[in-house]
Amino acid sequence: MRELVERVGAWVRRHDAELLAELADWITQPSVSRTGEGMTEAARHGVALLERSGLAAEVVETAGWPVLIGTDPGPPGAPHVLIYGHYDVQPPGPLTEWTSPPFRPEVRDGRMYGRGTGDNKGQHLAQLLGLRALRELTGGLPCRVTVLLDGEEEIGSPHLAEAVRARIAPERPDLALWSDGPVHESGRACVVLGVRGVLAFELRATGSHIPLHSGNWGGVAPNPAWQLVQLLATMRDAEGRVLVDGFADSVTPLSPGELRALADLPVDVPTVLADIGAPGLEPPASAGYYQRLTSPTFTINSLTCEDAGEHRTVIPNVAIARCDIRLVGGQRTEDVADALRAHIARHAPGVEFTTGAAMQPSRTLPETAYTEAVLAGANAGLGEPPLLVPALGGSLPIASFTEQLGVPCYGVPLANVDEANHAPDENLELSWFRRGIVAAAAIQQAIAEAAR
Structure with a gap:
């Protein structure tokens, strides 16, 4: 050689x-x-x-x-x-x-x-x-x-x-x-x-057919932005746990060889955080750095009310969240999509769920x-x-x-x-x-x- x-x-x-x-x-x-x-x-x-x-x-x-x-x-x-x-x-x-x-x-x-x-x-x-x-x-x-x-x-x-x-x-x-x-x-x-695999998706909540004055209609007209925020809060808690039934049921535990390999990987967490200008790691606090990269995640990529950046005092008529899921061994994109769809149907049946790009882990x-x-x-x-x-x-x-x-x-x-x-x-x-x-x-x- x-x-x-x-x-x-x-x-x-x-x-x-x-x-x-x-x-x-x-x-x-x-x-x-x-x-x-x-x-x-x-x-x-x-x-x-x-x-x-x-x-x-x-x-x-x-x-x-x-x-x-x-x-x-x-x-x-x-x-x-x-x-x-x-x-x-x-x-x-x-x-x-x-x-x-x-x-x-x-x-x-x-x-x-x-x-x-x-x-x-x-x-x-x-x-x-x-x-x-x-x-x-x-x-x-x-x-x-x-x-x-x-x-x-x-x-x-x-x-x-x-x-x-x-x-x-x-x-x-x-x-x-x-x-x-x-x-x-x-x-x-x-x-x-x-x-890791990936499943991108969009959540779309709608209210009235046009934006409404928040003074004239506040407390009367439904606000799709609150509907969307409250739905998202049912999907992941403050400690980073995904609350969607069936989301991670099929995750395959790491093998002894994988655990040994993770333990051997070098990392300087304070330097990593300083390089990206972040005050700390995402919850949960107990998870190791590389454990996080071998675990499934739920990420909100963007939230918008389609107000063209004007931030008027209105009740929006549309609210959109674009999100992605990262999947690990044992998970399937189609199973995760089904679990998300069922969760939304239970908690916010009026919210539209649309899947985007997907790759298996x-x-x-x-x-x-x-x-x-x-x-x-x-x-x-x-x-x-x-x-x-x-x-x-x-x-x-x-x-x-x-x-x-x-x-x-x-x-x-x-x-x-x-x-x-x-x-x-x-x-x-x-x-x-x-x-x-x-x-x-x-x-x-x-x-x-x-x-x-």
């Missing part, structure tokens, strides 16, 4: 200028799934990247934006590894808040800036380049490989599961890998075993096969022992692999903590990009060796 890591590292240094140019070209190509900007051209560009890495590429059409798939048969009997990434990006947002244009990548102080550098073009390109390095240096890949690039991750991957059933399930992989999101907040490398246990191999490969390639993270607080559509395919799924983030994904001046530290290429190759080799 050491010799391979040294050879791949030398390959990266030898080709550094062209590899950075390849990354810049990929960032230059817009691929905003929400608006469609550049998506057709981006699919062609993505296919070319797959082919350049020696993979047989195809475009899998869906009812939305296509999925791109690249395959290599590998040696007979070798493990089959699925690598997931996404080629779509978030909209740029306010252009005036960018130091340089979002689709005109610029390198400053060892970072490349541009939309998609960290989320996710730079990270899946590092995976592809790791495969390319292995092919050029050893004549082939040590594993059978399928690369899947999703075109709709930033809009909830509504058609990914269907594509996985049709195209991936018939030749089921042994495990899945993904590189997305930042490394651990301490700056350490990490291997991630799962993600995904969980891989530390005790699962290939965990040690992925940790060993990441250690060798990144040059530091990675932390083992049972679950990210955020969400990704990888339940399509753990649930539909029944395979373990491992995340190896390759972006800096302050990558500013989804924000202006999104960036990727090029040292992580270069090390990520080496790690991608080393992980493939470690998986192959573990299967022998």
Whole structure:
């Protein structure tokens, strides 16, 4: 392994200028799934990247934006590894808040800036380049490989599961890998075993058909804002407990391996709070920092009375709350939605409940096969022992692999903590990009060796 890591590292240094140019070209190509900007051209560009890495590429059409798939048969009997990434990006947002244009990548102080550098073009390109390095240096890949690039991750991957059933399930992989999101907040490398799911929803309460003068109609006309606030108060108490019957009945307890991994994760809570300017942690006070990120949550994202910010002395006619639920292992978005719907029907039957984006949670246990191999490969390639993270607080559509395919799924983030994904001046530290290429190759080799 050491010799391979040294050879791949030398390959990266030898080709550094062209590899950075390849990354810049990929960032230059817009691929905003929400608006469609550049998506057709981006699919062609993505296919070319797959082919350049020696993979047989195809475009899998869906009812939305296509999925791109690249395959290599590998040696007979070798493990089959699925690598997931996404080629779509978030909209740029306010252009005036960018130091340089979002689709005109610029390198400053060892970072490349541009939309998609960290989320996710730079990270899946590092995976592809790791495969390319292995092919050029050893004549082939040590594993059978399928690369899947999703075109709709930033809009909830509504058609990914269907594509996985049709195209991936018939030749089921042994495990899945993904590189997305930042490394651990301490700056350490990490291997991630799962993600929380998400269910977004809207609550809409209505009163009269127009806003009414609060003096003339106060105490007479119903106020939908109070109705909504009182409903929300029945759904979660001041200690953070969700009061919706059936909300968390199916949560699977953490395994001994997960509990050990959580206990080993470093955290400086006062520093975390100071960095975000918060006076304290959200209740309950007894919950540990990482316990919070492996537990389900109920969040109010916004409350409004649709008064255009005028704050007049009126009884509003409409009140809206936009919320999200984060789910953990054992929960299902459809079951949680049913529990919410039943609770609202009991407590405020006139409030309209509408669901939005949804992703199932995904969980891989530390005790699962290939965990040690992925940790060993990441250690060798990144040059530091990675932390083992049972679950990210955020969400990704990888339940399509753990649930539909029944395979373990491992995340190896390759972006800096302050990558500013989804924000202006999104960036990727090029040292992580270069090390990520080496790690991608080393992980493939470690998986192959573990299967022998």
